[in-house]
Amino acid sequence: MVPAFAAIEALYFKMIFILSTTMLAVNPKTRRLQRGLSQEGLAKRVTVTQPYLAMLEGGAFKNPTFDVLRRLAKVLKCKPSELID
Numbered sequence: 001m002v003p004a005f006a007a008i009e010a011l012y013f014k015m016i017f018i019l020s021t022t023m024l025a026v027n028p029k030t031r032r033l034q035r036g037l038s039q040e041g042l043a044k045r046v047t048v049t050q051p052y053l054a055m056l057e058g059g060a061f062k063n064p065t066f067d068v069l070r071r072l073a074k075v076l077k078c079k080p081s082e083l084i085d
Contacts, residue, residue, distance in 0.1 A: 028083070029057040031076040046071045 032042050039057070043050040048068060055061035064072070066080075073080040 027057060027059075028053070028072055028076065031078065032057075035076060037075075042072075042075060045075045 028042070032039070035042075037045070039053050040050045043053045046053070046068065048071075052061070056064060069080045069083055073083055076083075
């Protein structure tokens with residue numbers, strides 16, 4: 001394995017572990033409403049289901065994958081780091 005690739009892979013898995021044990025600090029609902037989006041509209045843009053987004057907003061599900069977090073941040077026009085504690 002190429003050393004640079006191994007380092008990147010290790011960093012990626014470290015980020016995944018950190019994110020899997022971290023809760024959302026900012027309720028996506030606040031940012032969604034500021035952007036004038038419905039749950040269904042945001043869900044479509046982020047390519048998740050509306051029930052999944054409702055669980056995130058309601059606090060029933062607090063550990064989205066890094067990919068979902070990245071897509072949420074892109075649509076909500078913020079940094080992923082602004083969405084996690």
